[in-house]
Amino acid sequence: xxxxxxxxxxxxxxxxxxxxxxxxxxxxxxxxxxxxxxxxxxxxxxxxxxxxxxxxxxxxxxxxxxxxxxxxxxxxxxxxxxxxxxxxxxxxxxxxxxxxxxxxxxxxxxxxxxxxxxxxxxxxxxxxxxxxxxxxxxxxxxxxxxxxxxxxxxxxxxxxxxxxxxxxxxxxxx
Numbered sequence: 001x002x003x004x005x006x007x008x009x010x011x012x013x014x015x016x017x018x019x020x021x022x023x024x025x026x027x028x029x030x031x032x033x034x035x036x037x038x039x040x041x042x043x044x045x046x047x048x049x050x051x052x053x054x055x056x057x058x059x060x061x062x063x064x065x066x067x068x069x070x071x072x073x074x075x076x077x078x079x080x081x082x083x084x085x086x087x088x089x090x091x092x093x094x095x096x097x098x099x100x101x102x103x104x105x106x107x108x109x110x111x112x113x114x115x116x117x118x119x120x121x122x123x124x125x126x127x128x129x130x131x132x133x134x135x136x137x138x139x140x141x142x143x144x145x146x147x148x149x150x151x152x153x154x155x156x157x158x159x160x161x162x163x164x165x166x167x168x169x170x171x172x173x174x
Contacts, residue, residue: 035100039100039101040100040101041098041099041100042070042099042100042101042102042103042104043068043069043070043098043099043104043105044068044069044070044071044072044073044076044096044097044098044099044104045066045067045068045096045097045099045104045107045108045111045149046065046066046067046068046069046073046076046093046095046096046097047064047065047066047067047093047094047095047096047142047145047146048064048065048067048077048086048091048092048093048094049063049064049065049091049092049094050063050065050086050087050089050091050137051089051090051091051092052087052088052089052090053089054087054089056122057087057089057122060120060139061139062139062140062141062142062167063120063137063138063139064094064137064138064140064142064145065085065086065091065134065136065137065138066108066111066112066115066136066138066145067085067108067136068104068105068107068108070104073093073096074093077091077093082126082127084124084125084126084132084134085132085134085136086134087122087124087134087137088124088125088126094142095142095145095146097149107152110152110157111145111148111149111152112135112136112138114148114152114157114162115138115140115145115148115162117162117164118138118139118140118162118164119135119137119138120134120137120138120139121133122134122137140162140164140167141167141168144162144167144168144169147169148160148162148169151169159171159172160172
């Protein structure tokens with residue numbers, strides 16, 4: 001039985017096999033291993049975890065901020081507990097990538113669009129009582145975020161979608 005027949009049988013029975021996350025991360029690393037001094041750094045993509053002690057935030061499993069910065073991630077988050085975009089709380093860096101020869105901001109927007117239906121709906125009030133609605137927090141496993149980043153880089157993202165109920169990335173079949 002060839003691979004195509006195996007895939008057909010899996011789809012017919014309502015099951016889908018997704019790509020191994022470790023392999024995706026390995027491919028991601030290999031993609032960027034050829035960076036030279038001629039390449040131009042364009043920013044950073046990062047994944048953060050909130051360290052908020054507020055119950056409505058702390059109780060959310062798989063809550064991550066996916067962001068972009070033109071400065072180092074450490075520099076960007078140094079005042080997190082005073083910024084509504086960070087939910088007025090300290091944050092922990094889970095992952096980050098340096099982008100080269102591309103618009104890191106557009107890269108971030110692609111990730112946001114892919115996970116848009118998992119965006120956290122919350123209002124945060126700053127020290128002056130002004131209401132803010134941060135739009136960069138998503139309820140999705142970090143492994144899925146890292147897999148999507150690799151799929152965007154490879155150009156294969158158009159063949160995938162995120163299933164919120166199953167909490168995994170699925171290949172689109174016709």
